[in-house]
Amino acid sequence: MTPTVAAAPTATAGAGTPGRRAVPVARILRMELVKQFSAWRVRLLLLLCWLGPGLLVFGIDQQSTLPSDTLFGRWMHATGWAGSLVVLGVAGTWALPLVTSMVAGDVFASEDRLGTWRHLLITVRSYRRIFAAKAIAGLTVIGLLVTGLALSGIVGGLLAEGSQPLVGLDGHLLTGADAAGDVLLAWLCVLAPTLALAGLGLLGSIALGRSPMGLLMPMLAALGMQLAQLLPLPVAVRLALPGYAFVSWNGLFADPQQRGELLIGVGVSLAWAVLATVLAYLLFLRRDFTNLNNDGAGRRALTLGVLPLAGLLAATISVVAVVTDGGDSGITQDKVQRSMATAFTHLYRYQQAQMRQPPVTEAELQTSASCDKSEGLGSQQGPGNDWRCTVSYNVPGYNATAQAIYQLDVSATGRYIADGDGPVQLNGYFLIVSGGQAVPNPLWQFDGNVDLLPG
Structure with a gap:
């Protein structure tokens, strides 16, 4: 043959x-x-x-x-x-x-x-x-x-x-x-x-x-x-x-x-x-x-x-x-800030529900985030473990603005881990008490994702 x-x-x-x-x-x-x-x-x-x-x-x-x-x-x-x-x-x-x-x-x-x-x-x-x-x-x-x-x-x-x-x-x-x-x-x-x-x-x-x-x-x-x-x-x-x-x-x-x-x-x-x-x-x-x-x-x-x-x-x-139009890393300062503000808002409402607190709306929180890379030095885009974000939000019922600090490790694929760095009563503990039981604190550390494509 x-x-x-x-x-x-x-x-x-x-x-x-x-x-x-x-x-x-x-x-x-x-x-x-x-x-x-x-x-x-x-x-x-x-x-x-x-x-x-x-x-x-x-x-x-x-x-x-x-x-x-x-x-x-x-x-x-x-x-x-x-x-x-x-x-x-x-x-x-x-x-x-x-x-x-x-x-x-x-x-x-x-x-x-x-x-x-x-x-x-x-x-x-x-x-x-x-x-x-x-x-x-x-x-x-x-x-x-x-x-x-x-x-x-x-x-x-x-x-x-x-x-x-x-x-x-x-x-x-x-x-x-x-x-x-x-x-x-x-x-x-x-x-x-x-x-x-x-x-x-x-x-x-x-x-x-x-x-x-x-x-x-x-x-x-x-x-x-x-x-x-x-x-x-x-x-x-x-x-x-x-x-x-x-x-x-x-x-x-x-x-x-x-x-x-x-x-x-x-x-x-x-x-x-x-x-x-x-x-x-x-x-x-x-x-x-x-x-x-x-x-x-x-x-x-x-x-x-x-x-x-x-x-x-x-x-x-x-x-x-x-x-x-994907000529860069796709990870920009504006995208990181929007993603952090959105994730914090949802997780804060989830945490309040776990702690049996009165429900709060996203409009009441008015959350915003200010993030910088390498303490504001150099290019403010791209992956790295040197991102730091300050999240500002209105405290429900007190008509006051509070802040939460997070250290971010952003991977090249857009996924990041936000690690709470204060205040202690918000994101300083791994566990919180809910209904007499200790449950994970959703704001202690959480994952997020940045869309690499243009908005």
Whole structure:
């Protein structure tokens, strides 16, 4: 069999025996799924993804200390939906890249290690059907693993704390039903960057053959994108990276929702997923399986792999820069001040309700914030842990103005942690007394999010 004959689209005949029908894709897919679920690593991943997050969330919830440095971690004692979001944050950083590496990064390379390509091609007699069956089988397993991560985290959190209201990133309260919808939507959105990593896994599995670098391709790509997100990159470059949707789901938990970054991140991720899969398909069609010493694409990996993806990155950067006018970091003094004033207003009202105080409206508080970076020296924009904000508000019932001080650590992605620095009676204590019980003080420390796109 030659690559030219094997790659030819044959509906009723293949190379060798005229008139012999090619094996249907459904039969090949069934065989590939059996091979996937027979592997011990896939069974282990299924067990970990369907049980691990729920047990972890339930166990953490029983502890007195919480992962307060993790987004929504400090709210795990308040609502079960926070636990699922903690799982989502960790999954986007480690679990989902690992899942795509173990499945998509090995779906083709396993045939090279076992030396079964010739037998498979003689049996099936169609490159296209083999590629389709393997790709669909890999995506099916990845879908089951992601579903397990989502459902396990949700069930574990709800069993621990129930469907209580969730505090959003701007301090407003989401009802249990609203939180459920946003949590499910967030998990649905991270499927896009997961598919992008899966496409890179397919490409690496075909291009590099039995080399372990093919297996590590999604993990290395995810690690590189995470490191890039820590750098002070322009907004256009940041949004053009296919893994940004692992971060931009945060905007769903603001009011109004910050959907611009998320939609761009999802669109870019899907473009990478499609292109990487098409490139993997083209490399597979041109693969020489008659040479047993050749288990990769060789020079074609550069011309049909790296260069088109680099071109896509350059094109998306250009398009996003024109559409969003994102030539800087997107973190400005005015945005930080507006975000702090909004979050403080919502959280102050929440704190007063916890302490059984009379309700107060936003109009009565008239909250404003004055923030500066590096004590007002240098440029007043960009990420850093040297932001300081003074929040001014009217004290209800006293016709007087009070102030609260916060130290801010603003990340390059727009997420910040505001740490209370006085007055003591407002934000100086981690716990406050509510109904005779000690509960977390929402104004002691809280998370916020700055929309990187222009208003």
